[in-house]
Amino acid sequence: MDRGPNYESIQLPASQLKTIFQIPLSTRTSIYASISTSPSKGSLPPDIFREIVEFLSPADILSFSLTSTYLRMLLMPALYETVTLKSSRNCRVTLSMLKDRKDICGYIKKLAVRPNYYLAWPRPDEQLSEDWVVSMIEYISKDLTTMHTFDWDGLELPKDSLWATLRVNVFTNVGTQPLDPLSSLFDFNDLSSFSLIVRHGLGGTELFPDLEDLPPRFWDMLLERCPDLQELAICSFSSSARVFDFDKVISGHWPKTAHPHPRYIRFLWNFKRWMSPDAITMGLAPYALPALDTFIGVYQQLADLPHPLAVETLDLTCEPVYESRLTTVCPILLRLENLTSLDIWIHVFDTSRDQSYFFYSILVSCPKLTDFHFMCTTSFTVKPLKQLISQLYLLPHLKRFSLTKGHKYIDESMLSTALRILKYNPGLKQINIRWARERCPNHLKQEGAYDVVPDKQGRPEALMVVERGIPLVGNPFLRKFRYGLYGGSGSGDGEEGGGGKRRGGMRKVGPRQAGFAPYYYLPCVATSRQCTIDGI
Template sequence: MHRQKHSRRSIMNLFSASSVPLRRGSVQGASGKYGLVDLDADPLDLEELHISPAKCPTISGIAGDIPEDIVREIASLLSIADILNFSLTSSCLRLILMPFLYETVVLKSSRKCRIALEMLGRRKDLCKFVKKLAVRPNYYLSWPRPDEFLQEQWVVRQLETIAEDLENMHTFDWDGLELPEDRLWETLRLKCPKLTSVFTNVGTRPLDGNSRLFDFRDLTSFSLIVRHGLGGSELFPPLEELPPRFWEMIIKHCPNLEELAICSFSSSSRVFDFEPALDGNWPKLHTLTLGSFGYQNDFLLGPVDPHALGDFLTSHTSIKYIRFLWNFKRWMSPEVIQMHLGETALPALDTYIGVYQQLAELPHPESVETLDLTCEPMYQSRLHAVCPVLARLTSLTSLDIWTHVAHPSKDNTMVYRTLIESVPKLTDFHFMCTTGFPAKQLKQLIKQLWLLPDLKRFSLTKGHTYRDESMVETALLILRFYPKLRQINVRWAKERCPNHLKQEGSYDVTADGDGNPISLLVLERGIPMVGKPFTRRYKVDVNAFEGWKGKVKKVNSVNW
């Protein structure tokens, strides 16, 4: 559905997808695809959204008279962008589509928090549509532009004013610099009766053992995460014990837990001791995130007893998703990591994020469809160990892997070929190499993509040098060697840039009736060598690419 011209700026400018890693099960990582109507509009326009149902008994003037249930059925099949455009065709449609537009609200910056929470405070009638709410004030992963500062106490006060009207909210996700003021948890617990999923991160402040956060009962999802970006230089930070009331809440008072996350994304600063979680028994548990694992000060792996972890995983047969955060600091991981899994362990596992060694003894490798091995780089010396593990995953369709190319001038064709031959069913492939990866290496890699006949999306993250071709040139080169792709993503990694990312581009392929690519729809963002961060959208004619010469001769582009 084409974008309609409208005086209001699009919702997608205010609530757009992020390139940062998602928290599984959180609002941002939820399977729900719905978002929020335009909150960046003129205040007078917002008042027009309050329409009496009596004014539009049927939808007329679009395609005859369409019953409301048909409209809802159509909306259930659309993306949020198309639902927004659909709703702009008439005020009556807008009214019917309100529940779809407001079902999931993700406020990914201070500005979005301020605009949205003020609007919801004025329009409390809209709060009843919100089922999932994520607030990210002072968002530390904001990129390419840093987020503006916003008092998080103000955010708490605004949430308190609308809490009673969030009568249908079942998921709340806090992602600020620190835990919110404690009274917020009590307010949400008492005024939001359907709240069963709570996600929060922590910063540097110590946890209060008497926090109201630990008063929740009968939760189905809970996440406690040490946020990114705390710095720190300790190789072996002491394990921080979580308060007894936390464990009492999770183990004793949440027997129907389906999702649990206890981990740290700043493992050189703060790491939780999550071993008591292995005493829990949650028959419905399907999503588990734990970490950081790694070497302890005695250079043994920890922080948990591997036998206890193996017993826990064996007894929880409903687990579908596992994310184990590993950080080996300046050392490589050991060649073998014992898991001590029983023969009946993890029969439903379809997604695994961690290190390859833990998959070696998986009793049901055929169940795994999605694999992320970006915890540490794979060196060529370990290819003989990694590829047999990958070959056991006979249902694998999505792979993220980080490789180390020590000598970019060498011919690594056989390395890439051996890797790709072990995963023949991929539809989604993310290849990451944070060392230099010149056009010569890229050509050696993409010449092997023909071994993946079902591949639809290819993503490349590579270390950036100023001699490299542009991102769109890289995308066109990839498409030249594998024209069946429908999306290409290119990222330039650079350690000194925010989030270690200098630029990224997404290139959606438009094909003709025979499936041949004719153009790329381009979205690029980044930090230039000189000047301000940029975002640009344009369209590139694929015919501009004339043969393989390492460069694109001419790029005919138009804005879109």
């Protein structure tokens, strides 16, 4: 996975940094804000900062923009280029703010609204009138002068009047209500992207529900009036309740959907009642996919890949890998000799049995990994955890290790698990832990990120910790602190309420509780060309 460049070698003296953060804004005509001021001596041109921003995560852009008033104004277009409102509260607060900030509306190019969002976490989402959301978007629509992409992810399709605010790309969820054949949703011309998705959570018990016809005006819009279409998605996340008949899609001819040299392929394998077959014939020509470096799907689809040496990133979390399939999985992994990033879902039937060989077989099949995400959604106790992490030495280049496992209330703390992993693998730079529990919102109980801080000799000295989750009793928490490994002391923000000191050392110690630290979220934008094939 692309994680951006390494900035560890960049060092600037404090005096130079002070000068840099006092730069004026560019006075040239651009999408960026400008301000009339004289350049500071030794300042960098604004274009250089814009180039830097291209390599930063949204959170880092936000932090960067807060270093000075000049940078804040300069980077406003980058901060608000993509706005994703992932809960009812986000919709209510942000849309109310945008109503009074026309200047910010002008920066928004991509707007996604998700009221009553089923993936809201750690609390289930509050109820919000979707008609109110529509009315607010309609109110600010005249100020969304640069918006070209709109994504609606509510319980039902929005009021028909909303579609007049859109530009080029349309993404929308549908719920239980039937599609209106006269809807303005089907009045668009020259779209470059269109998505129609049945939302999650509609229930249903039918294995094969009757296919629902899509309105003739829908097909007329796509087949006749959108010749430059680049992306199209028609699928269902409630396939036991509602599935569209999209046979007519084979009648379409959209030259710009062609991907002569795809580098990224994602297969969505989402059958809940069946396991994938032992073999899947792909029928690929010997010259197919020469530049493919990222693959998401099931392992059988890789068996006949013509150019396995090109693959560097592999995600096998569409369905669990069972020990009975090791003899097939491992030879396929061995073919991917340049694999550096692996996400894999393992199913362990009996955690009391020794699983060392199971884990060993997988690890020796991909020795060049730098990023490894191990997911086991069954309860994963300390015994199999030790059997796994004690063998991570088989991955000498490993820098980032992530563990997702089923949660039990008798489990040790996430911090204790992170310390245990680091004890066996002191060369790690980052550890991520997620506890899954089916009855929790989004099936997530807790998660933690632990960045390793080295000393001057390169040995682990401390952990920079961010943990959040749902406790057995009380409100959801978020805590951030530094944990000293060898006699140091921790500092930072903890969960709401309580108090107490924290000491260093490789032992189980709870973080100090000293006030609630909120998260700030800005969405990330994917820019790589993608070929998506949905199998629902």
